Amino acid sequence: MSGIIAPDYDFASLSPYDFEVFVRDLLSAQDRLIYSTYRVGADGGIDLKAATDKGWVVAQCKHTPSADKGSVLRAARKEAGKAAGMGFAPVRYLFVTSAELTPGAERETQEALAGVANTVEVYGRGWLNAVLARHPEVERRHFKLWISSTQAVRAMMQDGVFLRGESRMQRIERNYLRFVHHDTCEVAELTLDEHGCVLLSGAPGAGKTTIAEYLLLLWWHRGFRVVVDPRTVDQWWAWLEDDTPTVFFFDDAWGQTHHQDHGSRHHDTDMSEFVESIVERQTGSTTSKVLIMTSRVQVLQETVRLSDASRRAVERLAHCHVTVERLPHDVRGRMLFNHVNLAMTDPQTRQDLSTGSWWQQVADHQNYSPRLIEIVVRRNRARSARELIDDLEEALENPHEIWGASFRALPPVDQQLLLTLSLMDSQLVQWQEVVQRLGGIPSSDSHVDAAVERLNGSWITKGFHAGSQILALADPSQRDFLIRYLSVSPGAMTAIIKNAVTVDDLLPVCRRGEATELESNLRLFSSGEDLFRSVLDTCARELLARLRELWDDCPCDAADLAHGSVRELTSLVETLTLIVRFHGDRHQAAEAALPADWFAGALSRVTLLVDGQSMTSIEPLAELVTDLAAAIESASPPWPTSHPLFGPISQIRTVIDHAWTRHEPGIARHQNTGYEADLAETLVRYANSLASLGLRPTVDTYSPAGVDAYLAQHLEDYDPDEVVEQIDSIEDVVGWNFTDTRERLAPLLDTEEEQTPSLPRRAPTLPRHTPVAAPPADASAAVAALFRSLGASSRPEWS
Incomplete structure (x- = not known):
């Protein structure tokens, strides 16, 4: 192994448990044995144990990075005295310490352990680093070794692209010492290794983001550029197409608490296309572009239900979908210990926390979540043991109220700023956009600045992107609380409604309160509740009037609609459909009827546009009607024909027929040459959508034989399995049999038919975790020993 440069770690960043697991993995790799963790604490002289044909191998781990020779010798003599308590004679005994050993100290330590086993070996820091150089996979897995300071995190930040850079960096710096590796981490790592993609889903606070950040660190250590929460779609493709190995991370990819609360109605389509491109690149044994995504399981289910584009994306990721479920008892206990051990420095508090079984009730509670523990312990840093335990129990019983007292103590401007932010983009929002939606508060920009400063670091994080200050809620659990607060506060909800600047501001509000008469409407909030239904019935008049006002103010007229561009028009029609839908959702509330004169004026405006x-060409017209159909379909409710507002929705649909009959005949008559060629190309692209809409070219304005002459050349590059279906669709639209096209494509179709059909590709299976060592039989006792160790010192050496 010449030429390998050994690392130079002091291992001080590892906790005693981390060090023991690290030594277990390193010895397992080096000796090609399965070392099992035996006990933590009063272990009878055994930390690790492995079975061989000749007998047991035992290892004792001493994590004392700053220990001198005398301390190491005293520890060795103490372990020698425990040897009789093992109950058997090991054939080999290893004493492993994180201390720096001289050759003399190593020899004397070995002499102190003489007689414990036939073979006694003593290893210190230098040996650990030398062996670690031979096993980089172990070094990669134990990221606390190489991210032992803020310098490493900031280096990753400088190399990558973080749209919430400072807050993400602070989170990683705060949490990496508290991280506990568990089976799901390894499943996620193996999945990303094998497939180049991983989708982590689970309940709020289950630890999805923590696992994702662990994967980010591993791939950054491999030399990958890190791109976190990219906002601009164009940038996604630029990073995807360049030559730099890149790991993309989309946290809460489809929204934090609700589908589409990321603020872009086109997000689902963009995300689906990006996922498709990433998946298609995973063809070889290695890849230079990998994708990590997280989603709350309820949001993911709702997204798949409401968005065809998202459903396709999730289907493509089915083979790399990892569910983050309830953690095992010992993992929850170790996470709790890490948080308490690092946060509590008062000797008396640590002593009080080291006794009793309080931690078991916390770890076993049905509402336990890593995020909840992090929040409560962090805000109780300077309090007593009794107060901490009481606060944990209170938060576990009512997790949504952990932010209640803090929020209610804030000034009105701070409260409205937070409530406004909770309904905006779940990733980041420009400061000025928030200010525009605080119109009900008579305050200057400097007043809002003061509110931002008061909230920074506790309720919000701020940063800069593209020269603008951006804001985001510091934690998704705060968003949960704020949404619940709005659901029982008609006054606060009315202020949100009145201060809305665009219809898009109110879409998340309306979608959280859809009426119960929609049979297909599942519970939308992550806790399984339609929280806004009642409050929106109370505010129905204000909500629906504001929606109509905002639609009237949409800056869209004929001058805005450039030739060939239909996005503005389709967006306007989709928004009109949604407004009718939301009137229908609230139609039983007082003063919630759709004004007939307003709707007639709105429909007239769309018709004029x-x-x-x-x-001047048939293709943009086909694109227009196709996009209009998609816009109306995505916004139309599943109402029965008896619903009072079924008629207005049907009238909006007639816009499609009007668009076609208004333009198609004129295009055919006034295009002197080339109409058949354009029509052939258009039919190849849009035949299915035109057929579903019942639209067809005017038969007396084109020559079917002329179209037939151009079809084959447009279909030659199609998948042969799809050509016949495509020709059938085209013939259905125009009502003509294209015999020449079928004859010219026959050789291609015949060739494909003669080939042996390939078997359908079987979906890859999720990699199964094979642990390095069997889990300890006495996990609870091991965690109990950790908590007992709190009373041993006022502050852990490894922090």
């Missing part, structure tokens, strides 16, 4: 389109 359709008429004002400048169409």
Whole structure:
């Protein structure tokens, strides 16, 4: 192994338990044996144990990075005295310490342990580093070794792209010492290694983001550029196409508490296309572009239900979907210990926490979540043991109220800023956008600045992107609390409604309160409740009037609609459909009827915009009606024909027929040459959508034989399995049999038919975790020993 440069770790960043697990993995790799963790604490002289043909191998781990020779010798003599308590004679005994050993100290320590086993070996820091150089996979897994300071995290930040850089960095710096590796971490790591993608889903606070950040650290250590929560779609593709190995991380990819609370109605389509591109690149044994995504399981279910694009993306990721479920008891206990051990420095508090079984009730509670523990312990840093335990129990009984007292003590401007932010983009929002939605508060920009400063670090994080200050809630659990607060506060909800700037501001509000008469409407909030239904019935008049006002103010007229661009028009029609839908959701509330004169005026406006389109080719017209159909379909409710507002929705649908009959005949008559060629290309692209809409070209304005002459050349590059279906769709639209096209494509189709059909590709299976060592039989006793160790010192050496 010449040429390998050994690392130079002092191992001070590892906790005693981390050090023991690290030594277990290193010895297992070096000796090619399965070492099991035996006990933590009063272990009878055994930390690790492995079975061989000749007998047992025992290892004792001493994590004392700053110990001198005398301390190491005293520890060795103490362990020698415990040897009789093992109950058997090991054939080999290893004494492993994180202390720096000289050759003399190593020899004397070995002499102090003479007689414990046939073979006694003593290893110190130098040996650990030398062996670690031979096993980089162990070094990679134990990231606390190489991220032992803020310098490593900041280096990763400088190399990558973080749109919430400072807050993400602070989170990683705060949490890496508290991290506990468990089976799901390894399953996620193996999945990402094998497939180049991993989708982590689970309940709020289950630890999805922590596992994702662990994977980020591993891949950054491999030399990958890290891109976290990229906001601009164009940037995704630029990073995807360059030559730099990159790991993309989308945290809460489809929203934090609700589908589409990321603030972009086109997000699902963009994300689906990006996922498709990433998956298609995973063809070889190695890949330079990998993808990590997280989602709350309720949001993921709702997203798949509401969005075809997202459903396709999730289906493509089915083979790399890892569910983060309830953690094992010992893992929950170790996480709790790490938080308490690092946060509590008062000797008396530590002593009080080292006794009793309080930690078992916390670890076993049905509402236990890593995030909840982090929040409560961090805010109780200077309090007594009794107060900490009481606070943990109170938070576990009512987890949504951990933010209640803090929020209610804030000034009104701070409260409205937070409530406004909770309904905006779940990733980041420009400061000025928030200010625009605080119109009900008579305050200057400097007043809002003061509110931001008061909230920074506790309720919000702030940063800069593209020269603008950006804001985000510091924790998703705060968002949960704020949404619940709005659900029982009509006054606060009315202020949100009145201060809305665009219809998009109110879409998350309306979608959280859809009416119960929609049979397909599942519970939308993560806790399984439609929290906004009642409060929106109370505020129905204000909500629906504001929606209509905002639609009237949409800056969209014929001059805005450039030739060939239909996004503004389709967006306007989709928004109109949604407004009708939301009137229908609230139609039983007082003063919630859809004003007939307003709707007639709105429909007239849309018709004028359709008429004002400048169409000189058939393809943009087909694109227009296809996009209009998709917009209306995505916003239309599943109402029965008896619903009072079924008629207005049907009238909106007639816009599609009007657009076609208004433009198609004129295009055919006034296009002197080339109409058949354009129509052939258009039919290849849009035949299915035109057929589903019942639209077809005017038969007396084109030559079917002329179209037939151009079809084959547009279909030659199609998948042969799809050509016949495509020709059938085209013939259905125009009502003509394209015999020439079928004859010219026959050789291609015949060739494919003669080939042996390939078997359907079987979906890859999720990699199964094979642990390095069997889990300890006495996990609870091991964690209990950790908590007993709190009374041994006022502050852990390894922190």
